[in-house]
Every structure is written in C-alpha cells, then in structure tokens.
Amino acid sequence: MGSQGGFGQSKEFLDLIKSIGEARSKAEEDRIVIREIETLKRRISEPDIPKRKMKEYIIRLLYVEMLGHDASFGYIHAVKMTHDDNLLSKRTGYLAVTLFLNDDHDLIILIVNTIQKDLKSDNYLVVCAALNAVCRLINDETIPAVLPLVVELLSHSKEAVRKKAVMALHSFHRKSPSSVSHLVSNFRKRLCDNDPGVMGATLCPLFDLINDDPTPFKDLVVSFVSILKQVAEHRLPKSYDYHQMPAPFVQIKLLKLLALLGSGDKPASEHMYTVIGDIIRKGDSSSNIGNAILYESIRCISSIYPNPKLLEAAADVIAKFLKSDSHNLKYMGIDALGRLIKLSPLIAEQHQLAVIDCLEDPDDTLKRKTFELLYKMTKSSNVEVIVDRMIEYMISISDDHYKTYIASRCVELAEQFAPSNHWFIQTMNKVFEHAGDLVNIKVAHNLMRLIAEGFGEDDDAAYSQLRSSAVESYLRIIGEPKLPSGFLQVICWVLGEYGTADGKHSASYITGKLCDMAEAYSNDEIVKAYAITALTKIYAFEIAAGRKVDMLSECQSLVEELLASHSTDLQQRAYELQAVIGLDARAVEAILPHDASCEDIEVDNNLSFLNGYIQQSIESGAMPYISENERSGMGNMGNFRSQDQHESVPHGLRFEAYEIPKAPTPVSLSSVTDLVPVPDSMYARETHQITSVGLASDTGSSELKLRLDGVQKKWGKPTYSSPASSSNSTFQNPVNGVAKVDVATTVNSKARDSYDSRKQQNEIDPEKQKLAASLFGGSAKPERKTSTSSKVPKASAASVPNKESGEKTNQPPPQDLLDLGEPTVTVASPTVDPFMQLEGLLDPSISSTVSHSDGAVTNAPDIMGLYSGTTSSEQRGGGGYIPATGDNLNLLSELSNAAAVRGTTGEAIVSPLSQSVKGANAKDSLEKDAKVRQMGVTPTGQNPNLFRDLLG
C-alpha cells in the first residue's frame, strides 16, 4: 500500500469515491460502479489476499451495494471473514453480513456456528460483535441454537455485554414471542441490575411485553414510579446526564411504560400522579430534550386515569408549545392537544388561533398534524369549515398516499355530520372531482344510493329538489376535462335516472351531453357502458311519457359504434337500446319503469313463466333442455350404453327419423324418455327438482333484495351536541366524575388564558377570527367572554363561556366541584416500601445461586443507595466499575454549562467543543478542507465543513 490517500484507504478507493463524486449523471455513476464491481470480482477471488486488503474489498462491496448494485458475489467472502480470529477482520465480517444478508439467507447456516463460538469468547468485543449479528441474522428457526448462550450473557461482568444481551433477547421476542416467554423473569431481574444502563435497556423489552398485555406487570408500577423518581431527582451518576437532563431516554421510556400500565386503571394511576406532576413542574422547556420529556408526560397524562391537576398542568405545557416559534414544538403541541381533547373538549378553544396558524403554515407536516386534530374535533356545527379546508388542501397536494387518506377522511366526516343533502352532494362532487380514482368505489355507490333514496325523510319535494340539484351540479361539472372514472359513472347514472325527471332539461340536451362524454372517454369501457345505459333509460322515459324520440345523429353513431364493439357487454347494451326504442310505451314502461332504481326486483331464477312455452315446444318435438353437467354425465352414460346395446353413438348425428309425436297428454314424461337416452328415474328427479325450486323461488327471491339496512342509521341525527351547549353537554357526559373534573380544570386555566388570548386577538385579522369562530364555535367573542369570566366568581365560572348564547338553564356547578380535584391528587404515599418490592422481584433462590464477583447480589436491589453513593464521586455505574476519565467528565460538564449560559438551544452545545478543537488544529482542518475540495466529493458545496452552520 504505497500510495495512501490520507484517510487510511488505498489510492484505488479514493479514486473510486472521487470519480463517483464527479459523475455528472446517474448513468455515468452506474458505469463507474459496474467497472468497480468487475475489478472487485477479479481481485477478491485471488489467493492469499492480505487481511487489510480483504477488509477494504469488503468495505468497497458495502459501498457498491449502498449505491444500489448487486454485490452478492462477495457475500461468501464476508461470511468467511467472520471466521477470522483477527478482531478487525471479524468485526468487519460481521458488519458486512448484517448489512448484506436477511435472516433467511442460505449463508446464515454458515454463520450460526461462528456466532455460537463467539458468544462464548473471552474477549467482550467479540461477544458484542456476535450479539450485534444475533439481533439481525437469527430468525425464529435458529433462535434455539443461540438462546441459552445469550441468556448466560445476562450475567456477564461487563455491563455493555449485559445491555446488548437484553436487547438481543428483545429482538427474539419481536421475532417469535413464544421463544422467550419463559424468560420474562429474567427481564424483571435485570430491572434491578446495578448498572443503570442495563436497567434502561431492560425497559425496551418490558415495553413490548406490557404493550401486548399489561395485566401481569401491574406490580411493577411502584418500581417504575420509584425509578422514575430517582432518575428525575438526579440520583443517577452525572455521566447519564444529557444536556443537564438526567437520563432523558430512560425517563421517556418509563413514562411510556406508565402510560400503558395506568391506562384505565385508577389505583395504578394514583401512584403516578405525584411523580408526573413533579416532572412537569421541574420540566426544562428551554432544551429540546426537556420538551421531549414534557411531551411524553402529557401523553402519559392523557392515557392514564385522568387527574384534574395534571390535566391543567398539561394544558399549560401545551399552551407553551403552541406559542413557541419552533415548528417542532408546535407540532408536538398540536399532537398533544389531539390527545388531550378527548378528556377535556374545551381545551382547544384557548388555542384556536394557534391551531389556525398551524393550518396555514407552509410546513406540510404541521398542516397534516393539524388536520388530524381537526378531524378529532369535528362536530355537526363545524363540519363544513373543516371539510372545506381539507378539500382545499387535498387539491393542493400531489402525494397520492396522503390524498387517498384525506379524501377518505372527508367522506367519513361528510357522511357522519352532513348538515344538508345539498352540501353533502356538493362535497362529494368535489372529493370525486379531485381525488376520484383514489376514492373507494363503494363511496360512489353510496352516493348513487343516497341520491336515489334521499336521506330517509318522506318529503317528496325534498327528494326531487335533491335530485335536480344533483343533476344541475353534474351538468356543470361534466364539461371539465379529465374526470375520474368512478365519478363519471355516478354522473352517467344520475343523469340517466333523473336527468329529465324535473322537466327542466330536454332529453336531447341530456343525451347530447352523455354522447359527448362517451366520446371524450372513449377508452374507458365502464364509463361507456354507464353512458349507453343512461341513454337507454332516457329514451325509455321519453317513450313512456308518450313523446316521440328523435335520436341525435351523434347518439346514432355512438350506438352504431358500440354495436360493433369488441366488448360483448357494450354490444349487448347497444342492442338493448335499439330494441327498447322499437317498443311501444306500455312495454317500455314495464321494462324500465321511471324512478324504480330502489324497487326490489324479484328475480325468477327458474324462468317459470316460460314453462307453458316449453311444454308446447316439447310436444311439438323439441328436445328438452339438459343441463351442462347432465350432458357430460350423459356422455359417459352413452358410452356405457353403446357397449351394452350398440344403440347410438353419443356424439354423432342421429340418423333415424324422429318418432311421430304421441297425442298431446298433460304428462308426457314417458314419451320423453323414449326420445332421449336418459333413464326414467333420472329425468323424473330432475323435473321434480325444477318444479320444487320453482315453487320455492318466491321465498328464495327475498334474499336477493338489495341490502339497505343500516343506511338510515348512518344518516341519522349526529350524536354530538352542538357547541352552543358544549359546557352543558360535558355535565351530561355519562362518564361522571371524569367530565366534571375536566370542566373544573379547563375553567381554571381558561380564566387565566383568556386574558392572553384577548391580547393576541387584538392584533389578529378578522378573517382568521371568523375562521376560528366557525371552527371552534361559541367563543367567537373573546372580549365579552373575558369580561364575564372575570366578574363571575371562580366556582361558577364553569358555565360562563357559552352562557351568552342564552342558555342559562344550566345550573352553576355545585361548590364542591372544584374541591373534587383536591382529594384525588393527594396520593396516599405508598405504605409499601418500593425497595422492598424491588427486592421482592428477585427470586431469592435464583439470586443466591447467581454469584456476582463483586457481590452484586446483596447490592442489587438497593438502587438508590448505589446511585446516590456514586453521584457524589461522579463515577459511572455501580459495582466495581470505575471510569478511566473522571476529569474528562468535569471538563465536559463545564463546557456544556458554558454553552447553556450562552442561552442557545441544543445545537450550541456542540460548538464550544468543536471550536476548541478547531482552534487547536486549525492547520489540520484547513488541510482537510483543501483535500475535500480537491477530492470533489461535493462539487457544488463550497465548504464541506459539516459544522459550518453550527459555528455560525
């Protein structure tokens, strides 16, 4: 390796990177990579490649595959490298196989053995590398091969290994829960590991287990709460701090666990109230990670059994989030609001303007989140505004996935809350027009049925008005270019059925439109079929009404074209049209009665009305119909017979003359059997069946009716009450206790917040206010509201917000409503000592057999003692593990302190570090910059220094 590139790589590799960096097109890049693959193929199979060289080849293979090319020819070499004793080679080999192979790849079987060996290695780095591979490459079939080894590693002396072993077991649980179901006790035990890192790792599998079924883990609530308390109180060693926040990821995981365990469980939730309250109170909203914990606390509060004080605290945090300038925090705020709104529906009102700002934000993510929130708070009073907004947004985006999603939401909301038929049809038109192909075709059928049946009211005038408004809107839309197929079907059907019904439009006008449409979408056969059927219907109605039908020339040409169509379906429809036109009014009315789309059609499956005709034909010598399977059965029968009697050739022509028909007799079965080589009994059975089915057809046909039940319900009155009485409705909420408490809290916060909101609203343009009013209902006049709420004593404030609407029937809530909040918060401090419980987790018999070298058995349950003991000396971890760089830690915390003083957020903390580094190595970095530019990896970037933006 004579020519070093300065990055510890060979010249070849540098050249490769350089040429790829300079490639001007994807095609050029592909050419370069393919050449590289050829080189590698040649080189890698040479004998006796030095290990370092081999490592580089493998890395180059990884690089090639990352660029999207097939590197499978080198997989086997990567597998071979895992067998190597050299740590560097082994680690590279493991890295390569974890990136290359799936857990069902054929080569895995060659690796399992190596993994088994490496898991037993003395070198903990080898064990870690193997564990890494275990996570990715072991599937449910190979789990048993390594499971005992991994379990053994749970008591390894290195905490890094213990951590990874726990994670590996977690990955087994994900792949095949049954394989580790007997190991749950091990997870519980690791929760008391004397290394906080291992404890934190254990929370991951426990989260999955509790997510599946929380019941068997209810006893852990007390332990989790006490751990969370200790973490939050800085009892962990300093090295677990992240931006001065004690072990934030552990806190977040614990809050998630508590949320699962406390959901719908009042006693469990009561244990949590104090600690969650503390976390929120102490929460640091200036750093990113502090906000992450605050958000997680809100999630937890919204999931556990509600507590008024916590809800109030959560509402305050949400207010802070929404008022922030950071889009990230706004996003979290909107999300949190969506979670809390189920518990206290009034909370959104304080934030209405913030929500509307988010809706108009250029940030798509934020917008979508806000729509999510709006979807959750839709009621019949604001459905129009919300759905309009959604449609507006739907039109503006091109992402099909989300378009489909939001279209279905629109349909769902419109179906559930539609204030009027007319609005509903207009809305559906818009949805179809802009997202037609993405909407479920069922929705189109629902719409047709709705127009045919109305909403269930018996008012005929309303019916016809609904229909003519639909017809009007469709005639308007029909001219637009490129309408989706599903929507055209609806249009055709409606125009055919009701186009001429109200007499406003002449048949020739409608038929002209339909013909235009069939022509414009001439390659969509379904639309054409709908169109020609619609034409048939219109002509039929004309004939039935006694008017003379003049077919437009374009219709005629359309029909002629379809008569010769390749599609038999279209052909048939065209012929039907021709036939219908030739009939007289009475017949046409029988075939296509007006407005009968909802009538139940009774289908006579057996065509019994033809019986007489058949009878007659048979008597005059016709062959009776033989069903298909009978015919094939007859073939066999015929063969059999020909052997037997040499009478007839089954498939040939019959040469003997027909027998002279016997005199007409009512029952001519005997003569029939003579004619056809079918045994008596068989035919008799057949006819018998036919008649019996024919008799039964009346009852059978009832099952063929369209299923229309359940339709009315969908269109019934919405169950949500209007916002004018929203405060009342909360009281009526059947979830007693909970709802009352909610009101009390929201009022408290409202009294405070309304002042702020008034201040804000003074500067906000009236349009937004209007939108807010329509979205959130009652609170359109914030000034008046505040004035009343400030006058009214606190206790009765609950009924204030919407009283102005005149509904004063609502009694002020009883005095003790507010007090209700107090006693629930006072959580009886657990009489059981949490550490005793932690101790109890350790099965004494097991713990005595597991003998830690450093006497961890006795220490294990006493987390607090360990943690507090170590904090003072600023050492990491318990047990006997002493970090080598105690000074370093001090230095770092000083650095981050300095950063915090500068009052900047997250990113700034890096800057002092990198600055100091830069200062010391200015030459270094200059050289690097020069090199980078020379390499041309990023031809357009002026300064490849990653942290340029951080350093300002």
Place this chain on the structure above:
Amino acid sequence: MIRAVLVMNTQGKPRLAKFYEFRPVEKQQEIIRNVFAVLCSRPEHVSNFVDAESIFGQDARLVYKHFATLYFVLIFDGSENELAMLDLIQVFVETLDKCFRNVCELDVVFNYSKMHTILDEIIFGGQVLETSSTEVMKAVEEISKLEAASSAINLVSKSVSSWRSR
C-alpha cells in the same frame, strides 16, 4: 423501534444506510430516493418531522437534520418520541465530531466501518442503547485499540493514539 438510519448528502447520494429490518437492495434504493425527494422539497425553517407512511409503511415517522452538505435521517415507529429522536441525531453527530475532529462528508465516506461502529454503540437492534457521546467515544476507542492490538499492521492505531494523547 428505530427502523433505519440514513445519511445522505444534499445531492441525494447515500453516505450511510442502515436498516434494522431487512429490505432488499432495490427497496433500499427506492426508500433512499423517496426520502431524498421529500427532504429536498421541504422549505427551510420548518419542523424536522415528516410523516413517512408512504415511504416506509404503517406508522413510520421520519426525523431529519441538515448539517452543511449532509442530511441525517432517522426512521422509526410510534413507540419513539420525535423530539428525542432529534436529539439522538444530535448525539450521533456530536460523537462523529469528537471522533473525526470537524467531521465532514469525506470522513463519513471513508470511515464507513467506523461510522457503523459508532452507530452500533448508539443504536442496537433498533433500540437506543447509549446517548452520552463521551461513553460512545470511550467504547469506540476501546474497540479501535483492541482491533489495533490484534492486527499485525495497522494504520488506524496511529490516529487512535494521537487522539488519546490529546
């Protein structure tokens, strides 16, 4: 669970791609392309979160951070906290910066295996393992040291010792 870690430059070239659930190569490329398409269409000064369901399947979210010429991207599911994931990117980048001194795109390209070593110390099997960059550095240095010890010729050792002497 974290489903993938991607590092790509502002022209959409992948610099690091780690998927914690297996995806065939073609699918990986498609994901990288789609993620890049989303990222470069994002205006400045907006949130760092993107809904990734259309790219990565049910319940997938994406958090990204833009540093000079590189995008750092994490894709994960609902069991993780978005803000915390943003900080995890910060941890990763901080560590890289400590490790490479003024990390730049070329460091990322040429130290492919080291990048993975660092990442494996932070995220293990899709779960967050360690969030202190000091601790990660300690682990990575130890690995480098032992790797050096077990190799006859090793050029990395020189740079390792130079870090340690600082």
